[in-house]
Amino acid sequence: MPTKLAALSSTPVSAPAPHSRLADLLLTSDPRQRRCLTVLLLASLVTAIGIALCIAGAVLDVFPGRDVAVVAVLAAATMATFFVIIRSGVNQRFADPTLAYPQIIAAQSLVAAGYAALGPVHTATLPLLVLVMTFGMFTMRAAAVRAACIYTLVAIGAVMLWRSRTDPAHYPPLLECFNFVMTATVLAAIAQLSNHLVSLRARLKSQRLALEDALAQIRELATHDELTGLPNRRHMLDLLNEHAQRRTRGGQRFYVGLIDLDHFKAINDSYGHCVGDEALRGFAQQAQAVLRTTDAIGRWGGEEFLLILPENGPGEPTVGIERLRAALADTAVSSSVPQLRLRFSAGLTRVRDGEPIGQVIERADHALYTAKSAGRGRAVLL
């Protein structure tokens, strides 16, 4: 399309700070991977604190150190494995790259193992079951949260039953029954809450999409003419200023042109306003098809259009305009009035270095007036 004149400014990009380089190295620069790894690191921090407490408990002889050490090593190995899988990008091969479900299942299995190993202080692990499910609630589907809750209940129930039989001194059966019922109640509440959370997430997502749509529409309306779809006057002024600024930094020279459709009032008067609108759309389509992709055309107002034509080596700037004139002589711009042909006059001028844009437009307008006075259907270069 000949409306694309944007060239990237050469703003220097500053080097990232050392801490951000370290964060990129550890967590990658991909925002999604980063989110997964950040959650995993948070879970690892909780695990590390748990392991530190276990070491302290074992040193103080609060519970048997050997079993707890096995669970601690397993926990550290599990976290490290998930970190490697996500950091290396292997997780991208799975349907859910967050790996939330396998992580939750692994974490709950470790908590259940910790429950079995911690003897006299085993109930301290129960809040961890809730914490792990809370991690899952924010990312998993409601069905996956339900399945994870059921798995957790079965795993912890089996451990409670096993330990109340093998070590009733530290796992009194009655206390275990109480723990089991309480755990089941909390997990059921979490499963229920996750339903609300999922519908809330869905609502937020659809609101975000609607907002993005509205924003895109507003942006389009602010910069484009509704009838022809061409850039509007304000956008063309922005493009003109961009070109002028680029020129001061050694960019291309350029011409500015004004096109005015000839006897357009007569089209409206003879065939009606709708045909007039159709003709304006037809003109815009032809102009976009015929002009160079480096040229820009926008609706300046009514039946007047503004052109920006970068100078690509020696040659007449009117070549593109004459190509457009020839194309319009051959093209029907209204389906209801197929014999209707558009003619136009054009005024062109070369932008002088450092010249205010208003002055350039005034000169182009003067050139256009000269073309009109000279009998229309022509281009004048001033």
Ligand SMILES: Nc1nc2c(ncn2[C@@H]2O[C@H](COP(=O)(O)OP(=O)(O)OP(=O)(O)O)[C@@H](O)[C@H]2O)c(=O)[nH]1
């Ligand atoms: N259908 C339609 N007509 C428009 C629109 N904007 C401006 N016009 C019409 O364009 C016509 C311009 O008329 P004039 O300024 O007299 O120009 P002209 O008839 O083209 O005559 P010359 O420019 O001297 O050749 C007016 O009748 C406006 O109503 C539009 O969006 N749609």
